Amino acid sequence: MSFPWAEHYTPKHPLMKWMDEKLPLPRFVYNAVGGGYEVPRNLNYFWNFGVLAGLALTVQLVTGIILAMHYAANGAVAFDSVEHIMRDVNSGWLLRYAHANGASFFFIVVYIHIFRGLFFGSYKAPREMVWLLGIVIFLLMMATAFMGYVLPWGQMSFWGAQVITGLFAAIPVVGEPIQTWLLGGFAPGNAALNRFFSLHYLLPFVIAGVIILHIWALHIPGSSNPTGVEVKGPQDTVPFHPYYTAKDGFGVGVFFLIFALAVFFAPNAMGHPDNYIPANPMSTPAHIVPEWYFWPFYAILRAFTMDLTIPFTGIVLVPAKLLGVLAMFASILLLFFLPWIDTSPVRSGTYRPLFKKFFILLIVDVLILGYCGGAPAEEPWVMISQLAAAYYFAHFLIILPIIASFERPDPLPGSITEAVLAKSKHKTGETVAIAAE
Amino acid sequence: MVRFLGALVGLFFAGMLLLSFLWGAVAYVSAPPAETVEHAFHEHPKKVAWSFNGPLGHYDRAQLQRGFQVYTEVCSACHSLHQVAFRSLGDLGYSEAEVKAIAKARQVPDVDPKTGEAATRPGIPADKFPLVYPNDVAARAANNNAIPPDLSLMAKARHDGANYIYSLLTGYQSQPAELLKKFPDAKTGEGLHYNPYFANLNLAMAPPLSAEGQVTYGEGQPKPTVDQMAQDVSAFLMWTAEPKMEARKSTGVAVIVFLLIATVLAYMSYQNIWANKEH
Numbered sequence: 001m002s003f004p005w006a007e008h009y010t011p012k013h014p015l016m017k018w019m020d021e022k023l024p025l026p027r028f029v030y031n032a033v034g035g036g037y038e039v040p041r042n043l044n045y046f047w048n049f050g051v052l053a054g055l056a057l058t059v060q061l062v063t064g065i066i067l068a069m070h071y072a073a074n075g076a077v078a079f080d081s082v083e084h085i086m087r088d089v090n091s092g093w094l095l096r097y098a099h100a101n102g103a104s105f106f107f108i109v110v111y112i113h114i115f116r117g118l119f120f121g122s123y124k125a126p127r128e129m130v131w132l133l134g135i136v137i138f139l140l141m142m143a144t145a146f147m148g149y150v151l152p153w154g155q156m157s158f159w160g161a162q163v164i165t166g167l168f169a170a171i172p173v174v175g176e177p178i179q180t181w182l183l184g185g186f187a188p189g190n191a192a193l194n195r196f197f198s199l200h201y202l203l204p205f206v207i208a209g210v211i212i213l214h215i216w217a218l219h220i221p222g223s224s225n226p227t228g229v230e231v232k233g234p235q236d237t238v239p240f241h242p243y244y245t246a247k248d249g250f251g252v253g254v255f256f257l258i259f260a261l262a263v264f265f266a267p268n269a270m271g272h273p274d275n276y277i278p279a280n281p282m283s284t285p286a287h288i289v290p291e292w293y294f295w296p297f298y299a300i301l302r303a304f305t306m307d308l309t310i311p312f313t314g315i316v317l318v319p320a321k322l323l324g325v326l327a328m329f330a331s332i333l334l335l336f337f338l339p340w341i342d343t344s345p346v347r348s349g350t351y352r353p354l355f356k357k358f359f360i361l362l363i364v365d366v367l368i369l370g371y372c373g374g375a376p377a378e379e380p381w382v383m384i385s386q387l388a389a390a391y392y393f394a395h396f397l398i399i400l401p402i403i404a405s406f407e408r409p410d411p412l413p414g415s416i417t418e419a420v421l422a423k424s425k426h427k428t429g430e431t432v433a434i435a436a437e
Numbered sequence: 438m439v440r441f442l443g444a445l446v447g448l449f450f451a452g453m454l455l456l457s458f459l460w461g462a463v464a465y466v467s468a469p470p471a472e473t474v475e476h477a478f479h480e481h482p483k484k485v486a487w488s489f490n491g492p493l494g495h496y497d498r499a500q501l502q503r504g505f506q507v508y509t510e511v512c513s514a515c516h517s518l519h520q521v522a523f524r525s526l527g528d529l530g531y532s533e534a535e536v537k538a539i540a541k542a543r544q545v546p547d548v549d550p551k552t553g554e555a556a557t558r559p560g561i562p563a564d565k566f567p568l569v570y571p572n573d574v575a576a577r578a579a580n581n582n583a584i585p586p587d588l589s590l591m592a593k594a595r596h597d598g599a600n601y602i603y604s605l606l607t608g609y610q611s612q613p614a615e616l617l618k619k620f621p622d623a624k625t626g627e628g629l630h631y632n633p634y635f636a637n638l639n640l641a642m643a644p645p646l647s648a649e650g651q652v653t654y655g656e657g658q659p660k661p662t663v664d665q666m667a668q669d670v671s672a673f674l675m676w677t678a679e680p681k682m683e684a685r686k687s688t689g690v691a692v693i694v695f696l697l698i699a700t701v702l703a704y705m706s707y708q709n710i711w712a713n714k715e716h
């Protein structure tokens with residue numbers, strides 16, 4: 001599970017020796033995130049985001065558990081109970097704003113974490129299982145966030161629940177019964193609110209469980225690194241503690257700084273004003289939009305405006321709405337197959353000139369999709385999202401496998417240490433040159 | 438096999454999307470969507486230099502009290518404030534006795550302690566502002582079929598809330614001739630009032646602030662012009678929506694200072710630990 005040169009846990013104090021014989025929990029922690037876990041020495045700041053994601057989950061768990069002590073999951077009083085938290089609960093405003101913005105920051109951090117994995121090929125062998133479990137966590141996060149957004153029982157809560165469960169109604173024949181079953185009624189109501197609350201409380205602990213598997217699976221081969229070259233010897237690694245605990249400490253500070261700016265100075269910037277209007281089944285908002293972190297997927301959903309028909313007969317094989325739903329789910333599920341789609345033996349995008357260009361295009365593409373998903377369903381946004389969605393699917397399913405087969409990668413460094421020393425030699429060389437001038 | 442099936446799926450979705458795009462583009466070019474009257478004439482809120490703007494902004498107590506006076510004398514005829522408790526008016530600078538008097542002046546629903554029948558009694562500081570209408574049906578019946586919304590959260594329930602309320606209150610005007618020339622069908626309906634700051638340009642509420650001196654301000658206060666009253670009541674509604682804003686901002690400043698110091702220390706220890714390790 002670890003490199004042979006990793007430090008071994010040796011309890012010194014008699015109590016710790018006693019503990020180690022009965023329940024070697026300190027040994028486990030030492031080997032997982034202590035001096036016993038050897039990590040490549042060349043990780044850049046993008047490698048901070050796994051720890052930050054865990055931290056964001058912790059913030060959500062702590063604030064969420066306290067919020068649940070004051071919240072009432074009942075359609076008649078849910079909205080008012082949130083206002084009660086904001087006005088009358090000690091520091092309730094802080095808890096709620098931290099929780100609402102915490103969800104956004106969890107997604108920001110996880111999106112950076114995912115794109116880190118995409119660029120540096122972290123999904124490739126031998127880390128496929130880490131990637132697969134990561135996608136499972138992402139799906140669980142999406143479900144949790146969606147159900148959490150319903151709880152304040154504002155207008156966007158209600159209509160968001162209506163639209164998202166309505167996606168299942170697009171399934172032929174059994175669709176509408178499924179929607180009714182999911183909601184516990186024909187429209188979002190008390191039954192839906194209660195089950196969403198129950199699941200919203202449950203799923204974060206499921207996420208925590210899958211995170212343990214995610215880290216376990218990571219520690220079998222060990223962490224990847226920006227060169228994508230595997231660890232060759234003790235000179236390539238440093239113990240996680242103190243090296244990366246110190247670096248993560250700095251990352252955590254920066255994360256909390258930005259998080260605090262949002263919570264204390266712009267707490268509603270990432271929310272929708274309509275959610276401060278109590279849920280009203282009789283009045284549909286002008287534009288129903290989900291939270292920003294779902295916008296790219298929402299854009300893909302709405303991009304399908306044409307039924308799949310048999311030409312010249314008018315027979316509809318797949319209606320446009322169902323196509324949109326299938327495409328939206330496919331856009332995430334295709335990530336499960338990524339380790340087998342991208343067959344390039346070079347992990348890191350740094351050494352793949354062609355891949356690098358398409359990767360930048362993908363980032364721009366997803367940002368465009370996100371913008372279109374938040375915009376009203378009008379032209380030109382629909383047309384732009386159609387092009388952007390087409391590129392999204394083409395990127396993963398067509399372009400990646402093709403460039404893997406004919407791209408000529410740049411030469412890889414012989415080892416992590418070689419790459420590190422080359423970089424620092426380059427740096428000192430520059431300073432010498434400047435000094436000479 | 439995975440790659441082959443994946444490519445098929447990719448071609449299918451991308452193909453459908455490109456077809457939809459072409460179809461939409463042809464439709465867009467051949468029959469461009471007509472401009473809507475809202476799109477052409479809706480205006481974004483005017484910007485006011487509020488005392489509570491910015492990271493160090495705070496409420497102007499005198500302004501909040503004036504705004505509360507405008508709410509009481511004008512808005513409260515139709516609009517409730519049912520998330521707000523009388524006791525919280527202490528934050529506006531009212532003394533305990535004043536808060537008690539404000540509460541007492543309003544009748545709140547209760548149960549007659551002798552008969553158990555529904556009854557009303559004078560309010561106490563622990564009560565919240567009572568509803569103006571017993572239910573939506575009564576609200577509609579009294580207001581030409583429109584429901585006057587509760588105002589507790591209005592400043593957060595609209596984009597750019599305080600500016601929006603101010604702009605709406607001062608934005609009533611007669612329908613521009615240009616609008617009627619371009620959109621002859623968009624004439625403001627019976628019982629509605631034209632206001633370019635309202636989402637669909639016509640709202641049921643008649644201009645609530647119409648004349649200078651509609652509310653009489655106390656001594657030493659600014660002149661109660663329509664503009665001044667609109668600003669004051671907008672500031673008051675910002676407070677009803679976000680009563681903890683000052684605590685939030687002052688806590689925020691302390692938190693940021695703490696985090697800056699902690700982060701600098703964390704950075705220094707990171708540099709220290711890695712000092713002899715090239716990476």
